[in-house]
Amino acid sequence: MDLIRVRNVEKKYKNGVTAIYDLNLAIEKGSFVFVIGGSGSGKSTLIKMLYREEKPTKGQIIVGGLDVAKLKNKKVYKLRRKLGIVFQDYRLLPKLTVYENVAFAMEVIGAKKDEIRQKVLKALEDVDLKNKVHNYPDQLSGGEQQRVAIARAIVNDPKLLLCDEPTGNLDPEKSMEIMKVLNDINKSRGTTIIMATHDKEIVNKMKKQVVTLKDGHLVNFKQKGTYDNEAV
Amino acid sequence: MKPFRMLGRSIRDAFKSSVRNFSLSLASISCITITLIIVAVAIIASVNVEKVTKKLEKDLTIVVFMENDTTDKEIEHTKEMFSKIKNIDTYEFKSKLTVKEEMKQESEILGTVLDTFNTDESPLKDTFQIKVKDVLNIGETAKTIENLDKVAVVRYGEGMVEKLIKAFSSIEKVTYGIVIALVLVTMFLIINTIKLTISTRKREISIMRLVGASNFTIKTPFIIEGMILGIFGSIVPILLTVFGYRAFYDHFGGHLFSRVIVLIKPEPFTYMIALIVFGIGILVGMIGSASAVKKYLKV
Missing domain, CATH: 3.30.70.3040 (Alpha-Beta Plaits)
Structure with a gap:
């Protein structure tokens, strides 16, 4: 079954730049998809449209049965509860501990304290950070901070995990750690993962599905793809 | 119960944030205090003027x-x-x-x-x-x-009385105008002060949005925070109204300038005014922070 359906989507920004031209895409439940392309290829725009930070100017995007483009600002939270998002810059709250940062995602949707405790610890275990529960973000390395962000993204058991250049700020070794964590999540939790990246090595090593974008056009969508230099 | 749990968290967050951003809270509180004092004075004046005018009209x-x-x-x-x-x-x-x-x-x-x-x-x-x-x-x-x-x-009265009444009724209108203008100005000031508090928490709000908090959930702590600011801001104006007007009334023996202008007795009049001031304080604080946070709920 398709978790995501993108139909004839076009995105034109207010400054006149068109980031995506007539994009069609269907992503199955449980898959792990890389979105690759150079700067300005539209990969970030695509991710942003999936969690509705941006609205498409034309076409339809369905995520988990929700028509994202038609979603009112007030109802965006319904979409966001179905997915987790990981950014290049982690976006943690500096005044909260690791535990609190992850728990935050559950508190704001009104979960019970016991449930929060149980799920937060499970998520932190999944990203191998159980021993840093009481640390603050600035006491952690970049890779650890990103793992906290991943724990926060998966703590509510989303069907979909969107990652926008999650390894962009990390060295190759730390990047592979992150990829291992993501791969485990994909396998053990069955979470669909869509990850925008321009890290050639990662894409080639992981051998997952690859969506290649160039100047806002879909170049190809391959199973077990690699980073195609020419296409990019 | 989920709604109560959420409300509890909102209240906790509101208190935390008003303590954490103490200097900004203090700025909002003093701004509310000053304007509410002027509002209270204006209301007291206009109600007294209205009463005198009515009395004059009746006696005429x-x-x-x-x-x-x-x-x-x-x-x-x-x-x-x-x-x-x-x-x-x-x-x-x-x-x-x-x-x-x-x-x-x-x-x-x-x-x-x-x-x-x-x-x-x-x-x-x-x-x-x-x-x-x-x-x-x-x-x-x-x-x-x-x-x-x-x-x-x-x-x-041959003109004199009419002129007096006309003057009084325009004073009344002016004071009402002042009250309304002041309330609006306070609201504007509070919106701006709270906006300052909130812009430091822009990140927090955007993360809340990203992890799926509804706008209502995000807004509630801020609105409660505004209420807290309003409550603290109205303490001094209320005390001033109740005790200040009593002192004023006693000092002039219940009349102003001549026997004609009879002042309204302090009780329960000042309690009413205190209640109104309290209400305006809370309302202005709530509306102020609600509209300040609105801007950040569009991501």
Whole structure:
């Protein structure tokens, strides 16, 4: 079954730049998809449209049965509860501990304290950070901070995990750690993962599905793809 | 229960944030305090002015003196004529004798002097005391009455009173205007102060949005925070209203400048004002922070 359906989507920004031209895409439940392309290829725009930070100017995007483009600002939270998002810059709250940062995602949707405790610890275990529960973000390395962000993204058991250049700020070794964590999540939790990246090595090593974008056009969508230099 | 749990968290967050951002909270609180004091003063002034105006209007009468040789029949006729004049609310007839008795009661000397006259040559006249419906048209009504048969003299405030009432009613309007303007200005100031507090928490709000908090959930702590600021901001104005007005009232002995301007008694008047000030404080704080946070809920 398709978790995501993108139909004839076009995105034109207010400054006149068109980031995506007539994009069609269907992503199955449980898959792990890389979105690759150079700067300005539209990969970030695509991710942003999936969690509705941006609205498409034309076409339809369905995520988990929700028509994202038609979603009112007030109802965006319904979409966001179905997915987790990981950014290049982690976006943690500096005044909260690791535990609190992850728990935050559950508190704001009104979960019970016991449930929060149980799920937060499970998520932190999944990203191998159980021993840093009481640390603050600035006491952690970049890779650890990103793992906290991943724990926060998966703590509510989303069907979909969107990652926008999650390894962009990390060295190759730390990047592979992150990829291992993501791969485990994909396998053990069955979470669909869509990850925008321009890290050639990662894409080639992981051998997952690859969506290649160039100047806002879909170049190809391959199973077990690699980073195609020419296409990019 | 989920809603209670969420409300509990909102209240906790609101207190945390107003303590954490203490200096900014203090700025909002003092801003609310100052304007609420002015609002309280303006309300007290306008309610007092309104009361004085009402009293003056009520006391204002047209006194109609009839000619000396007016017969009872002519008096009846005049009464009929009065009932045809629209602006006349009520009238009271006082015959020469009644007037004489009244005067006697007021002063013994006057009484003995008046006793030297017999009824026919009495210098006193039959009178009507007339209350009008619309004070501002009193001049015209007086003129109409003056033109009736057998009416000798018509007396009323002759302009002075009308001017006073006109002045008072414009003072009233101005103070109401000031109150409304002040409330709006406070709201604007609070929106801006709270915006400052919130811009430091922009990141927090955007993360809340990203992890799926509904706008309602995000807004509630801020609105409660605004309420807290409003409550703290209204403490000093309330104390000033209750004790300050009491002191003011006692100092002037309940009158201002002359016997005409009677001040409203402090209790329960000041309690009412305190309640209004409290209400405005809370409302302004809530609306202020609600509209300040709105801007950040669009990501």
